[in-house]
Amino acid sequence: MLNLSEYTKTVASQARAAARELAVVTTQQKIDWLQAVAGLLRSRTQELLAANEQDLVKTSEYGLNDAAIDRLRLSADRLEGIAVAVEEIAKLPDPIGEIIETKLRPNGLEVSRVRVPLGVVFFIYESRPNVTIDAAALCVMSGNAVILRGGKEAFQSNSAFHKLLVDALTECGLPEHSVQLVSTTDREAVGHFLKLGELIDVTIPRGGRSLIERVNREAAMPVIKHFDGICHIYVDKSADLDMATSIVVNSKCQRPGVCNALETLLVHEDVADEFLPRVGKALVDQTVELRGCEKSKPLMPGAKPASEQDYGTEYLDLILSVRTVRSIDEAIDHITEFGSGHTDTIITEDSTAADYFTARVDSAAVMVNASTRFNDGGEFGLGAEIGISTDRFHARGPCGVREITTYKYVVHGDGQIRV
Amino acid sequence: MLNLSEYTKTVASQARAAARELAVVTTQQKIDWLQAVAGLLRSRTQELLAANEQDLVKTSEYGLNDAAIDRLRLSADRLEGIAVAVEEIAKLPDPIGEIIETKLRPNGLEVSRVRVPLGVVFFIYESRPNVTIDAAALCVMSGNAVILRGGKEAFQSNSAFHKLLVDALTECGLPEHSVQLVSTTDREAVGHFLKLGELIDVTIPRGGRSLIERVNREAAMPVIKHFDGICHIYVDKSADLDMATSIVVNSKCQRPGVCNALETLLVHEDVADEFLPRVGKALVDQTVELRGCEKSKPLMPGAKPASEQDYGTEYLDLILSVRTVRSIDEAIDHITEFGSGHTDTIITEDSTAADYFTARVDSAAVMVNASTRFNDGGEFGLGAEIGISTDRFHARGPCGVREITTYKYVVHGDGQIRV
Numbered sequence: 001m002l003n004l005s006e007y008t009k010t011v012a013s014q015a016r017a018a019a020r021e022l023a024v025v026t027t028q029q030k031i032d033w034l035q036a037v038a039g040l041l042r043s044r045t046q047e048l049l050a051a052n053e054q055d056l057v058k059t060s061e062y063g064l065n066d067a068a069i070d071r072l073r074l075s076a077d078r079l080e081g082i083a084v085a086v087e088e089i090a091k092l093p094d095p096i097g098e099i100i101e102t103k104l105r106p107n108g109l110e111v112s113r114v115r116v117p118l119g120v121v122f123f124i125y126e127s128r129p130n131v132t133i134d135a136a137a138l139c140v141m142s143g144n145a146v147i148l149r150g151g152k153e154a155f156q157s158n159s160a161f162h163k164l165l166v167d168a169l170t171e172c173g174l175p176e177h178s179v180q181l182v183s184t185t186d187r188e189a190v191g192h193f194l195k196l197g198e199l200i201d202v203t204i205p206r207g208g209r210s211l212i213e214r215v216n217r218e219a220a221m222p223v224i225k226h227f228d229g230i231c232h233i234y235v236d237k238s239a240d241l242d243m244a245t246s247i248v249v250n251s252k253c254q255r256p257g258v259c260n261a262l263e264t265l266l267v268h269e270d271v272a273d274e275f276l277p278r279v280g281k282a283l284v285d286q287t288v289e290l291r292g293c294e295k296s297k298p299l300m301p302g303a304k305p306a307s308e309q310d311y312g313t314e315y316l317d318l319i320l321s322v323r324t325v326r327s328i329d330e331a332i333d334h335i336t337e338f339g340s341g342h343t344d345t346i347i348t349e350d351s352t353a354a355d356y357f358t359a360r361v362d363s364a365a366v367m368v369n370a371s372t373r374f375n376d377g378g379e380f381g382l383g384a385e386i387g388i389s390t391d392r393f394h395a396r397g398p399c400g401v402r403e404i405t406t407y408k409y410v411v412h413g414d415g416q417i418r419v
Numbered sequence: 420m421l422n423l424s425e426y427t428k429t430v431a432s433q434a435r436a437a438a439r440e441l442a443v444v445t446t447q448q449k450i451d452w453l454q455a456v457a458g459l460l461r462s463r464t465q466e467l468l469a470a471n472e473q474d475l476v477k478t479s480e481y482g483l484n485d486a487a488i489d490r491l492r493l494s495a496d497r498l499e500g501i502a503v504a505v506e507e508i509a510k511l512p513d514p515i516g517e518i519i520e521t522k523l524r525p526n527g528l529e530v531s532r533v534r535v536p537l538g539v540v541f542f543i544y545e546s547r548p549n550v551t552i553d554a555a556a557l558c559v560m561s562g563n564a565v566i567l568r569g570g571k572e573a574f575q576s577n578s579a580f581h582k583l584l585v586d587a588l589t590e591c592g593l594p595e596h597s598v599q600l601v602s603t604t605d606r607e608a609v610g611h612f613l614k615l616g617e618l619i620d621v622t623i624p625r626g627g628r629s630l631i632e633r634v635n636r637e638a639a640m641p642v643i644k645h646f647d648g649i650c651h652i653y654v655d656k657s658a659d660l661d662m663a664t665s666i667v668v669n670s671k672c673q674r675p676g677v678c679n680a681l682e683t684l685l686v687h688e689d690v691a692d693e694f695l696p697r698v699g700k701a702l703v704d705q706t707v708e709l710r711g712c713e714k715s716k717p718l719m720p721g722a723k724p725a726s727e728q729d730y731g732t733e734y735l736d737l738i739l740s741v742r743t744v745r746s747i748d749e750a751i752d753h754i755t756e757f758g759s760g761h762t763d764t765i766i767t768e769d770s771t772a773a774d775y776f777t778a779r780v781d782s783a784a785v786m787v788n789a790s791t792r793f794n795d796g797g798e799f800g801l802g803a804e805i806g807i808s809t810d811r812f813h814a815r816g817p818c819g820v821r822e823i824t825t826y827k828y829v830v831h832g833d834g835q836i837r838v
Contacts, residue, residue, distance in 0.1 A: 020755070026776050036687045109789055111799050116781065118811055201811055222641070222812040243834040248834035336439070358829045359443050362535065370528055370832030379837070380530050380828065381522045390826045392537055392620055392814040393641040406811045409799065410777045413789030415662040416670035418798070 002184055007341045008192035011147055011180055012199035015120040018175035019145035023117050029172060030141050034090035036168035037137065041083040044164060045076050051160035052129065055153060062153050064127070067257075071128045072154055082130045085384055089137045092383045095402045096143045103115045110412040115141030115405050119201035122193050123386065124149045124215065126207045129157035136165050136179045138386050142401040146180050147193065147200070152185035194218040202404065206387050224399060227312040229259030229342035231372040232334040234331040234357065235275060236348035237268040243369060244347040251345070251372040253286045257316045259388060260343050264311055264321040266331045267296065272324045276300050283320060293323040311338040328353055332360050339363060343375040343392055364390065364397035391403040421603055427611035430566055430599055431618035434539045435705065437594035438564035439776035441744070442536050446513040448591060449560050453509035455587035456556065460502040463583060464495050470579035471548065474572060481572050485678075490547045491573055501549045504803055508556045511802045514821045515562045529831040533823050536562030538620035541612050542805065543568045543634065545626045548576035554586050555598045557805050561820040564597045566612065566619070571604035576741040613637040621823065625806050643818060646763035646809045648678030651790045653750040653776065654694060656687040656724045662788060663766040664698045670764070670791040675736045678807060679762050679794040683730055683740040685750045691743045695719050702739060712742040730757040747772055751779045758782060760809055764793040783809065783816035 027095035162181035197220030251262035280300030287311035291306035377385025381401030472492040558565035581600035616639030670681035699719030710725035765776040796804025801819030814822035
């Protein structure tokens with residue numbers, strides 16, 4: 001039997017050694033590797049689909065539902081999509097070595113902050129195998145070694161992807177331990193890795209709440225966490241109500257099961273009589289269940305009453321809480337009390353109201369006249385994301401290559417001493 | 420007796436409410452407050468010195484040594500110095516509201532990252548009372564509410580400073596709970612605060628190793644830590660040996676008891692015969708005890724042998740480890756193995772060697788031809804510092820106003836929905 005304590009230490013030490021080399025490779029070497037990965041994704045289609053098939057035949061054993069099976073399934077089209085995403089990452093500016101700022105001090109010292117990798121990333125994720133490629137591409141592009149811990153449901157697919165990633169590393173002369181896949185699905189292995197604060201610089205858990213809570217509790221290193229998305233739209237009295245209807249329906253219905261989907265609609269009472277029947281009908285047409293406050297419920301035929309508990313719930317489903325407010329301040333107070341600091345939107349034609357709202361709502365993304373669904377690494381121009389942080393520390397919102405870096409001060413002098 | 424659980428929750432909730440207001444005050448309001456604080460430091464000199472005297476008469480009770488008593492002691496001159504430091508902070512650009520970057524996306528969305536406060540800072544520190552004013556000034560300037568937990572030795576001084584800070588807050592119309600001083604010196608209070616992860620955004624412990632380790636173990640929120648400073652100077656074969664001597668002596672002797680003082684000198688063997696006798700003499704003249712490796716010991720009269728343990732020790736005293744190396748790589752390997760990621764310097768006239776060293780040594784500050792003593796908030800142009808981070812996450816090196824901020828995405832659209 002595998003000695004988990006020894007195994008995890010070996011993997012993490014190998015990652016640390018690889019990270020040291022990876023921190024100083026050239027941009028071109030990283031681009032060459034990304035292009036080699038994209039090439040292998042195309043040339044090994046049959047091999048990858050065969051490995052994926054081995055996972056797919058076991059899905060009933062793991063009790064996966066149809067949506068989970070769909071997420072797990074690869075196809076030639078999906079592989080092409082993954083290859084294109086890798087090529088997109090290759091087009092991003094290399095974050096490493098970026099001089100963030102330089103100050104010339106009165107004594108002649110030149111003090112620069114230079115962007116450097118975080119070092120070793122421990123990434124824990126669930127069934128979608130494409131995440132294996134995305135995460136490895138983002139980590140290597142940002143000079144980090146990564147330890148991948150995927151779900152057991154995708155083990156064969158992930159192993160085939162991992163082999164491809166390592167073959168490309170070897171081909172391009174990069175350290176082979178830059179990308180390692182945890183070779184056991186034993187859940188205890190995670191606990192061992194989480195203790196290795198000296199060897200792992202950050203853990204990123206991407207999965208359900210219980211996983212994230214466990215990691216947060218046990219990790220001896222920083223964690224980039226992704227908790228609930230209880231997202232709001234506030235329809236101001238000055239809103240364009242056609243725009244508001246379109247944005248509310250999109251935010252709720254375009255993909256209701258994700259973190260940046262709308263959960264609560266707040267409407268200024270001055271426009272409630274006109275807006276709520278209209279948006280209510282549009283939502284009911286999309287089979288959304290409406291739960292309204294005392295004032296809003298009668299304005300939306302078929303709506304159920306909303307409780308305090310509703311306002312604190314991330315439905316991840318075609319259900320929407322609705323509440324009228326007497327002012328923008330009441331809307332902000334509601335978001336402060338019930339929101340999760342993820343994504344909140346104001347719909348308004350009044351730029352003063354927009355500025356008031358964006359200054360006072362303290363969420364990872366605060367939007368004006370746009371769907372909550374835009375809080376996403378790709379949509380924000382980060383290329384891809386390894387996760388969306390709901391923390392305030394280090395990185396907030398979508399995390400791309402830059403968010404898994406840090407900086408060091410590089411100081412040039414010509415003999416300065418301190419007096 | 421004080422109910423610590425209730426008391427700490429009240430203080431933290433008050434801080435949270437104040438932080439919400441403070442996040443949106445104008446730059447001018449913050450500058451007015453800093454100037455009011457500087458004014459009161461000058462007009463209340465007698466009152467402040469009297470409070471300080473109450474602490475000074477108790478120093479023997481707390482067993483303070485002379486150095487600690489000196490750190491605790493205020494004088495009219497020192498108060499003037501503190502007032503000037505506050506005025507310096509008032510001259511810094513307001514970090515809050517800074518638009519870090521803006522991207523216009525192909526769909527017309529304007530995506531900006533805007534700097535915002537972290538929120539509530541819990542700051543734990545030891546005897547120097549001027550730190551009370553520095554920390555409060557840095558926190559308020561960066562829109563953060565702060566909970567100050569000073570040492571019991573400075574309790575009367577800190578209380579007088581705190582009264583002054585709050586009087587200035589009231590005078591300027593800022594929330595009075597922006598700056599709170601923990602009114603009990605019961606050490607258990609710290610444990611209660613550390614559990615309040617929902618109300619406190621970051622804890623900054625500034626003190627001995629045992630305090631930092633305790634905070635790190637117990638804190639439910641992020642911590643900005645400051646561990647050892649095992650700082651190195653590597654004298655390259657191409658070094659200007661006069662410059663090297665001057666920088667080594669300054670780094671070791673200018674203030675040996677602080678974290679950015681030199682602890683280990685690495686010398687390329689090609690210049691050891693010439694350099695070591697010279698620098699050895701200069702150091703012995705400053706009463707430095709030398710501990711050399713096998714090769715360097717005979718070159719420095721009076722030197723003792725250095726052990727492996729010496730290389731991992733932060734002396735904080737007039738003691739220096741010395742080792743010769745055969746190459747720049749051996750120097751980098753030594754620093755990687757024994758260093759603490761604080762400050763490391765290369766002395767060289769060869770810019771290729773300088774670049775090689777700065778790229779590969781992964782410390783908060785890597786310097787070329789300058790004293791290690793420059794790793795400091797004031798010297799780096801940050802105005803002042805609330806601490807020096809030895810972490811890699813969020814903030815590295817000296818932490819000024821910017822390092823206790825975060826960002827949010829502010830997105831402006833004109834009706835965009837996601838397709």
